[in-house]
Amino acid sequence: MKVTLSLLAAAALAGTVSAESAMESLRKLKLETWTAESEAGAFDVDRYEPLMASAACVNGRAGEYRCSNVDMADFLRHQDMGSSTRRGNDIWGWTSATGREFGAVGQTDGTAFVEVLRDGSLVYLGRLPTQTTSSSWRDMKTIGDYLYVGAESSRHGLQVFDMKRLLTINPSSPRVFSTSTDLTAHFSGFGNSHNIVAHEEANMIYAVGATSATSCRGGLYMVDVSNPARPTSPGCLSAGGYVHDAQCVTYSGPDTRYTGRQICFNFNENTLDIVDVTSKTRPVTLSSTTYNGAAYTHQGWLSDGSMRFLLLDDELDEQRGTGPARNRRTTTYIVDVANLQRPVFTGYYQSPAIAIDHNQYTLNGLSYQANYGSGLRIIDVRTLSRDPTGAGIREVGYFDCHPEDDSVGGRTEFVGTWSVYPYFRSGFILLNSIERGVFSLRYTG
Numbered sequence: 001m002k003v004t005l006s007l008l009a010a011a012a013l014a015g016t017v018s019a020e021s022a023m024e025s026l027r028k029l030k031l032e033t034w035t036a037e038s039e040a041g042a043f044d045v046d047r048y049e050p051l052m053a054s055a056a057c058v059n060g061r062a063g064e065y066r067c068s069n070v071d072m073a074d075f076l077r078h079q080d081m082g083s084s085t086r087r088g089n090d091i092w093g094w095t096s097a098t099g100r101e102f103g104a105v106g107q108t109d110g111t112a113f114v115e116v117l118r119d120g121s122l123v124y125l126g127r128l129p130t131q132t133t134s135s136s137w138r139d140m141k142t143i144g145d146y147l148y149v150g151a152e153s154s155r156h157g158l159q160v161f162d163m164k165r166l167l168t169i170n171p172s173s174p175r176v177f178s179t180s181t182d183l184t185a186h187f188s189g190f191g192n193s194h195n196i197v198a199h200e201e202a203n204m205i206y207a208v209g210a211t212s213a214t215s216c217r218g219g220l221y222m223v224d225v226s227n228p229a230r231p232t233s234p235g236c237l238s239a240g241g242y243v244h245d246a247q248c249v250t251y252s253g254p255d256t257r258y259t260g261r262q263i264c265f266n267f268n269e270n271t272l273d274i275v276d277v278t279s280k281t282r283p284v285t286l287s288s289t290t291y292n293g294a295a296y297t298h299q300g301w302l303s304d305g306s307m308r309f310l311l312l313d314d315e316l317d318e319q320r321g322t323g324p325a326r327n328r329r330t331t332t333y334i335v336d337v338a339n340l341q342r343p344v345f346t347g348y349y350q351s352p353a354i355a356i357d358h359n360q361y362t363l364n365g366l367s368y369q370a371n372y373g374s375g376l377r378i379i380d381v382r383t384l385s386r387d388p389t390g391a392g393i394r395e396v397g398y399f400d401c402h403p404e405d406d407s408v409g410g411r412t413e414f415v416g417t418w419s420v421y422p423y424f425r426s427g428f429i430l431l432n433s434i435e436r437g438v439f440s441l442r443y444t445g
Contacts, residue, residue, distance in 0.1 A: 076438050111147075
């Protein structure tokens, strides 16, 4: 790439933080980066070769991609999944009652659907176009058999799509679904949203960053989807201001004062806010905590079912060089949330790679991290219970889908991996790349 994206991004940031919101500044950084990528041909038709066969990770390589303990089962380009913009974003998965596995692949102009076959190969089934206009930010989650899709597009609202519709599609005739006649429902209580958060046990969707709902201030916009055909909004949390992402659970952790309560861990740009949302009309903020190195508190996930520790991503600390991320290596912050009213930042883990972190999800003692230019990074976090400093965390596998920065050891740029989905029983992992498409991967460690 001819443009040095990190310098371009730094220039875009200068002079904007005080005059604009943190999210507006971050949005400009990313759009500047993707404009430069576009000018360099990263999203051109046929820019990337289709995969002819699966590629095991051998001697640190799976085809052209650097790897460790992660095989590549298949790959589909964004253009092969019907996208005219050929740009990806979020991803999520769904498993049918009979065990068939499907991916919902976010793209700027809609959501593509793929099936993951028993050998990990991918079959494109069709797509659900954007409700209004294209957006670089599209997010989706599932509750039961339904997919819920939001986007930063004006007036987009919440698309409700019945994933069982995919079960009868003939792969030789992929289907483009209608945004009017093929949706189970379209909820228009809010317009744009930055992320969609699902609390499956409570049948609740929380749209966050929905700045069009001005009274909510970008906080938790609550949508009850107990009846997917008739979503309703029972309330909103505006007290903490803009929420970028969240994880919401029925609490069963060590703070027994809140056992059985509905608790959300909110990532609020420069703080971790913990909120009791059991009462939708009267949510209560239990704590709001910042940390050394805070630049843009982005996302995080509880490390395991004990709900004792939380892993937190900061999306700008590596690029700005704040706190422990001054060396630009991807930094994951560790939070002891045993006391929901007084969480404590106990340490951090740093990746061997230079990259910005984005999303992570945990399963069976492992955190599956989507770290932009360094790809999927899998870390073993099982030592936290005896060493909360993070000193015992180790990387056990990775797959780097962005070889363009390999020769310089990585860059802190918004390129490469957007997100991953690690929850299929088959063990296959879906990774959505901004530039390339969707990868089907398997951890072999």
